[in-house]
Amino acid sequence: MVVFQSPLASSPPTSSSTPASPSRRCDPSLNSYRQYRAPVENGSSLIEPPLSDAADLLGSNVAKSAEQGPFWDSLRTRARASLIEDAIRYTSAYRDTSWVDVESIGPIVMAGHQPSLFHPGVWFKNFALDDIARRVGGIGINLVVDNDVASGSSIRVPSVRPHGATGAAQPHYEVVSYDEAGGGVPYEQTTVRRRDLFDHFDEAVAEAVCGVVDDPSVTRLWRHALSAIDRCGVAGCALAQARHGLEGELGLRTLELPLGVVCRTSAYAEFVLAILTELPRFHGCYNDSADRYRSAHGIRSSAHPVPNLAEQDGWFEAPLWIYGNDSPDRKAAWVKMSDDHLVISDRVAEGPRELRIDVRHPKLAAEQLSNLVSPNFKLRPRALVTTMYARMVLSDLFLHGIGGGKYDQLGDQICAEFFQVEPLQFMVISATIQLPGLVKVDHDKRIRSLRRQLRDLVFQPERFADRVDLDENLLARKAELIAMVATPKSGDLLASKMPAPKKQWHDEIATINAELSKQLDQLRGQLRSELAESERAHAAQRLMASREHPFCVFPIDYLQTTYAKLLGQD
Structure with a gap:
């Protein structure tokens, strides 16, 4: 196996040095997995650990962070300074941020999700983010995960409008589109092609759900969306800013920032290089952990929950994606060492996109990488590395949904084994909320x-x-x-x-x-x-009765009241 010489691990591992390359397994206790399940009853929540433990959990994470050495201290200081500055600047473009006291930020509580019209159980996490940040005297920041592939430009909504050959009014799903794009590219690349569809999306949704819900929140939401699309022209950006703008109307005090902005910083580049310069060892930690996860869960598919990283002809697959404005389809990032340079490539046959980074001087290498990344060469993390960076560097307490909580236990194993540090703890938050007025029959x-x-x-x-x-x-x-x-x-x-x-x-x-x-x-x-x-x-x-209906078809007062009860605010 090729061995990369990491400039970030040139000294023996101590409590005050950057992670080096010992070959021990991660803590066996990390091989026991928590099973998170969506609550069954309408108006119920999953909050683990409970809200009352949030302050203690955050305090424990802060104490662990303080013991992880100068590499992490330096990285966190620079990354968080950029995070706060960028989040204030980004959020202030569309809503008020005067409430932020930049002289006394306090601990950072973070959540994250794709910029889509998700169901109310996911949106509950944003209300919990605001609530927990206030409880601990900190600031809540939502990370807009805009590097995930968009599933499409439409939503399914419940309807009782006559349909089909018989014209029956039986409840059914209707698909309502806000654009004609079919997805398949990252959210940050989803420019809107049909403004006529986008501009009248709220009317189309309200008409489709008439008789099911007479006052859907999409009406208030879409006023923000129309303003946002004029600013950015990107559907993912517009949807996220619309939701966050509505949250501001409802009194939530949080900041937001797209992951794409975070990935432009030198701190992110330094974190990525800490992995890439020891990629063969990272491969072992990543693949072994994924194999153990599959074995523990009886999973036969080699692609679930994530496929193992591959090695081909001296190239090592990295836990990163490469794409750009000229070629928006995500490609796997591949890395190899050539003399003192790290070569990062998508290895496409018709002409690969490549970067060469001189890694002899770590700080300069990080600056070089952040400077070379461009609109046509975007280097974005895959899911496990995204939350690894968000939890270990950007925040003091991270709030996951159910899926993230399940899979990030795998991320904990990788992090513990590769970086030789104890992963910071997270909370898992979700809810089940059904449409109002449902009468259940057996x-x-x-x-x-x-x-x-x-x-x-x-x-x-x-x-x-x-x-x-x-x-x-x-x-x-x-x-x-x-x-x-x-x-x-x-x-x-x-x-x-x-x-x-x-x-x-x-x-x-x-x-x-x-x-x-x-x-x-x-x-x-x-x-x-x-x-x-x-x-x-x-x-x-x-x-x-599905819990998966988009939050924008629910009455906003109904959701607010339900969320307040679940958070003990009523």
Whole structure:
């Protein structure tokens, strides 16, 4: 295996030096995984650890950070100075930031998510971010993860408008688009092509959900979106700024910053180089940890939760993406050493994009990397490295959703093994919130009953003799046949009464059942119709009761009230 000589690890590992390259496994306790699950009941939340523990958790993280040595101290100081300055400048472009006391920032509480129209359980995390930051006397900053690939430019909303060939008003999903782009590129590359769709998106959503929700929050949200799209022209940016602008109206005091801005700093470049200059060792930590995670969870797919990093012809795949304005499709970043230079490339056949970084002087190398990264060469972290940087460098306490909380336990293993430090703890926050006014009916019980009755029409048609006139002779003969195998008190079968051979008995029973069942055709049709209607009603109720509807279709007052209750603010 090729060994990279890290300029950031040139001295033996001590408590005050940059991480070096010992080959121990991470703490075995990190191999036990917490199972986070979405709450089931409407209006319930998952907050682990509880809100009352937030201050102690943050204090514990601060104490751990202080013990990790000058490399981390220096990196955090510079990264956070840039973070605060950039977040204030970015946020002030579209909402008030005069409440920020730059002379007394306090601890940083951070959350993050893609700039999409997510469900209310995800949005709850932003309200918790504001609440926790106030509890600990700090500042809340939301990281807009704009390097993830956009899934599309539309949302599915619940509707009861007539649809289909019959024009029925059965609840269903309708797709409402704010652009014609089909996704497939990072959010920060999703320029809006159809302003006519974007400009009237709120009206289209309100019309689609009419009869389900009469006052969706999209109306207030989209006023901010229309202002934002004129500023940036990028859908992801506009959606994030619209949501954050609405949060400002609702009294939340938080800052925001896109990950793309964070990635322009020299502190981020130095963190990336700490990995790239020891990439073969990082490979071992990353791949071994992913293998252990899959083994512990019984996962057979090599791509879940993340694929292992590859090695080809002296090139090592890095946990980074490369893309740019001229070529917005994400490509894997590959790295190799050439003399004293680190070569970073996407290795595309038609002409690779490459950077050469002189790594003999670490500080200069970080500055060189941050200066060479450009709109056409964006070097962005993959998910586990994103949260690793956010948790270990940018913040004192990070708030995850359920998915992030599950997968970042893998990130903890990688971090512990590679950097030889104890990962900082995080909180997991989510909620289940359903549309208002839903009345639940136990359709499952009715469906089970109807299915059992349809089965009895075939195998026990005599049960319906009180509902349909059945052939009395057939009923009597079946009763006689059943009596032949009746179990007496002694428990012995009256085998002597059983006709021989036994098959003859079964065949006669089957013939009688078939004849009686034919006489129940009308009832069968009725029950099938009732079953189909019950299944449609059940599907409609499940659709309406989903926790996955976009937050913008909910009434804003309803969400605010629910969030306040969950945070103990009411």
